[in-house]
Amino acid sequence: MDYIVLDMEWNQPWPGSPSAKKVLPVQIRGEIIQIGAVRLTEGGEVADEFQVMIRPKYYRRLNRRVSKLTGIKESRLKEEGIAFPDAMEQFRGWCGGEVIFLTWGFDDIGILRENLRLFQLEEDWTQKWYNAQMIFNAQTDGSNSQKALKTAMEIFQIQATRPAHDALGDAYHTALICAKLDLQKGIQEYDEALKSHDNGFHGAELPGCISRKVFYDLADKHAALAAMTGPENLCPVCGRQMLGSRWFAQPGHRYMDLATCAEHGKFLIRVRLSDQPDGKVRVSRLTYEATSEAAEAYARRAEKADPEERRPTSRRRRRRRSASAEVRSNQE
Numbered sequence: 033m034d035y036i037v038l039d040m041e042w043n044q045p046w047p048g049s050p051s052a053k054k055v056l057p058v059q060i061r062g063e064i065i066q067i068g069a070v071r072l073t074e075g076g077e078v079a080d081e082f083q084v085m086i087r088p089k090y091y092r093r094l095n096r097r098v099s100k101l102t103g104i105k106e107s108r109l110k111e112e113g114i115a116f117p118d119a120m121e122q123f124r125g126w127c128g129g130e131v132i133f134l135t136w137g138f139d140d141i142g143i144l145r146e147n148l149r150l151f152q153l154e155e156d157w158t159q160k161w162y163n164a165q166m167i168f169n170a171q172t173d174g175s176n177s178q179k180a181l182k183t184a185m186e187i188f189q190i191q192a193t194r195p196a197h198d199a200l201g202d203a204y205h206t207a208l209i210c211a212k213l214d215l216q217k218g219i220q221e222y223d224e225a226l227k228s229h230d231n232g233f234h235g236a237e238l239p240g241c242i243s244r245k246v247f248y249d250l251a252d253k254h255a256a257l258a259a260m261t262g263p264e265n266l267c268p269v270c271g272r273q274m275l276g277s278r279w280f281a282q283p284g285h286r287y288m289d290l291a292t293c294a295e296h297g298k299f300l301i302r303v304r305l306s307d308q309p310d311g312k313v314r315v316s317r318l319t320y321e322a323t324s325e326a327a328e329a330y331a332r333r334a335e336k337a338d339p340e341e342r343r344p345t346s347r348r349r350r351r352r353r354s355a356s357a358e359v360r361s362n363q364e
């Protein structure tokens with residue numbers, strides 16, 4: 033079975049623009065404007081290439097950041113771009129029968145599936161898919177970080193011969209990396225690599241982080257936070273349940289809480305919630321030392337919150353109430 037190394041570029045609405053306020057029947061992170069793919073044979077030979085430009089239907093104005101990054105101009109999309117369903121037909125035709133998709137990162141396949149759903153096209157043909165980053169990590173330094181394509185190329189001493197942030201260019205370079213990996217072994221051990229990635233550090237944690245764990249299939253936000261305060265709130269030293277104090281919301285569906293183990297003292301817990309495709313909630317949970325910078329941030333946040341809550345009516349609420357009273361008197 034052939035491997036298809038896939039890379040895509042997608043357009044996003046400019047924040048605050050009319051497009052950004054559009055409610056689409058299927059939520060998408062971006063509308064695909066370019067697909068590049070390279071066939072890799074089972075024997076690791078880089079074979080033929082595919083590229084197609086797609087004229088966006090929903091986010092028609094090309095985001096200038098996307099344009100700058102990819103070098104794609106709106107005029108080129110208008111000239112060369114075809115409709116997404118036609119592009120998919122071409123792409124599937126080129127792929128041939130059953131194939132295994134490889135991408136650099138987790139985003140591309142998810143965005144492809146969202147776009148297929150939005151256009152009410154089949155998506156079952158994208159089932160066999162692996163993030164080559166995970167295989168690369170497992171077969172190189174064993175780290176859990178998601179390395180940039182450029183970094184991986186440097187590690188394998190691959191010279192860039194194609195433009196970066198061009199779908200075909202990136203797919204080609206990814207294929208050269210994949211050709212140096214033991215893909216069969218990587219796929220066999222993929223679940224393990226994924227678990228290690230999930231529960232490992234990703235390089236984005238603040239200093240003082242002592243553990244990271246991912247939980248799946250929580251019913252909703254409340255159930256997720258309840259589990260994180262209750263049965264899953266375990267001391268990183270002795271494993272016994274800790275006592276939570278109070279969750280503070282942070283941007284990006286993040287929450288933090290200061291938990292206490294009767295024996296080992298305080299730990300800062302930071303969680304990030306995200307929606308699974310089935311509507312359930314995934315939680316990524318980080319535990320920090322109480323002396324860490326992150327824990328200090330919690331203390332500052334708690335200090336700021338308390339006086340506000342002791343005050344019976346905040347100024348803002350009073351103001352809102354008087355405004356509505358005005359409306360009422362006008363109506364009378």
Ligand SMILES: [Zn+2]
Pocket residue numbers: 267268269270271272293294295296297
């Ligand atoms: Zn303990």
